[in-house]
Amino acid sequence: MAAVIEHTRLPKLTPARMKPGDVLRVGAVGLRTRPLRAFLSALGIAIGIAAMIGVVGISSSSGAELDRTLSALGTNLLTVSSGHTLMGEQAKMPVEAEAMIERIGPVQAVSAAAKVGDAKVYRSEEVPKAQTNGLSTYAARLDLPATVGATLRSGTWLNAATERYPAAVLGSSAAQRLGVGAAGPDTQVVVGGKRFTVVGILDPVPLAEELDSAVLVGWPVAAAELDFDGYPTTLYTRTEEASLETVRSVLAGTANPEAPNEIDVSRPSDALAAKQATSQAFTGLLLGVGAVALLVGGVGVANTMVISVLERRSEIGLRRSLGATRGQIRTQFLAESLLLSALGGAGGVLIGTGVTMGYALYQGWPAVIPGWATAGGLAATLAIGAVAGLYPAVRASRLSPTEALATP
Known part of the structure; x- marks a missing residue:
């Protein structure tokens, strides 16, 4: 009898793993269903990144023009x-x-x-x-x-x-x-x-x-x-x-x-070094302003994600009832936060690049946008997206299926 019971015991089910494409699709659900809110949140990130790219780009372009002028006149x-x-x-x-x-x-x-x-x-x-x-x-x-x-x-x-x-x-x-x-x-x-x-x-x-x-x-x-x-x-x-x-x-x-x-x-190089030191101090001040704008954008993303969790409790309960694990729920909302920040960062890079190139063209300068500024801006947005989305993602994963489904 024990052998029969052992033979008919149901196998242990393991939750299916989410592929990267699945993570992107479920992460984009909130962005597609609430596009205006997503746009406004991404705009906050974009403004901060655009400010940082623009400040670094314009400062670098001005320095390149000064170097070009001095080289043409001679630095001897x-x-x-x-x-x-x-x-x-x-x-x-x-x-x-x-x-x-x-x-x-x-x-x-x-x-x-x-x-x-x-x-x-x-x-x-x-x-x-x-x-x-x-x-x-x-x-x-x-x-x-x-x-x-x-x-x-x-x-x-x-x-x-x-x-x-x-x-x-x-x-x-x-x-x-x-x-x-x-x-x-x-x-x-x-x-x-x-x-x-x-x-x-x-x-x-x-x-x-x-x-x-x-x-x-x-x-x-x-x-x-x-x-x-x-x-x-x-x-x-x-x-x-x-x-x-x-x-x-x-x-x-x-x-x-x-x-x-x-x-x-x-x-002349001594005078140039003094000018660059002054320019770097001014650039540092403006980068601080851009960082504050970026922080404000991150707060906006966090606020959006918290509201999204509250509004989508029923969806979370349904997914948990159908077998989604806490880790998959965390991944979904963290991916949504990262996508939102990445969109804002990409938009900010485009805006900052456009502003830098337009101003440099107007002044007759060579347009210079350091690669570290672009890479650093995108990395900063992803870091902010991860930090801003971590708490809402953890909060969403802790909701029990019955509690979430009982929410009107």
């Missing part, structure tokens, strides 16, 4: 300027510094500029003396534009004739602040109490930005009319790329052998 420019003495006073560079640096073998070109401190600049004599607009007057050598890569927007540069007479070239910012739109024989500014004719206006000079807010006059006329003492304050040096660091190490001692500590030596 070294700047030698007067520093300070041990007492904190402004040091003076020797008059012979320019000639001494020219003797360095790898040096290809040297040009000098000197700030004329007492020569204030005004549009006319009627402007109050306190309104200097932050402009400076520089005595400049004739070969200065070729050395620093400056170009003219209007007029001409100083020549052997005009450098001896009251003629001036305005930097791009200086022209804007003085209200000078074009150079011409009838356009004059007041420099050090004397009228100078504006013969040229420069374009912005990326490798020597101090010239943008300067009024440049000839070396001889500065000495004759503006009480210029003849000491250079800045030397611009072009050198061979291969010998850049070697030349940089000897420039201070060559410019002022008696007090090399009173000489400051820099190059």
Whole structure:
């Protein structure tokens, strides 16, 4: 009898495993049945990802444009300027510094500029003396534009004739602040109490930005009319790329052998590094804002999933009654949360990419979107989807079939 009972005992049933395609289908049920709610939840994720992609992309595109500009102008420019003495006073560079640096073998070109401190600049004599607009007057050598890569927007540069007479070239910012739109024989500014004719206006000079807010006059006329003492304050040096660091190490001692500590030596890459540090700090701030938006989107996904569990209790009870395990219920709702976040992340990547490319195209920049930003954005959305959907999925799996089916 026992053998018969043993023979007729029903075999133990094991629940069927869900294939990946089955997981996707059941996970998409909630998205298909409630498309508007799913869209609004995914939109929150998309906004956060788009903000992050856009910030990183625009910042990278701007940096690429700056690198391209510097590469076109040449990064072999070294700047030698007067520093300070041990007492904190402004040091003076020797008059012979320019000639001494020219003797360095790898040096290809040297040009000098000197700030004329007492020569204030005004549009006319009627402007109050306190309104200097932050402009400076520089005595400049004739070969200065070729050395620093400056170009003219209007007029001409100083020549052997005009450098001896009251003629001036305005930097791009200086022209804007003085209200000078074009150079011409009838356009004059007041420099050090004397009228100078504006013969040229420069374009912005990326490798020597101090010239943008300067009024440049000839070396001889500065000495004759503006009480210029003849000491250079800045030397611009072009050198061979291969010998850049070697030349940089000897420039201070060559410019002022008696007090090399009173000489400051820099190059465009130093200014570029400072700009990039500032840009990275600003980018970090904006990325924080994008992360907050992403967090808000994750909260929206979690809220959507909790409501979905409450509304679909009968469906959960029916599936449990038909043999679905707790693990399969968890998988269903976790897959739905991940799908919702993935849709938002993909939409955010597309929006952020479109914004970056559109803005870069408008500015004439190369469009650069780092791969790590796209991959990181998608990974962040999946992580948020998993975290946001975990609690609702566990809650759904713990519902007993009878309790779920009894819910109206």
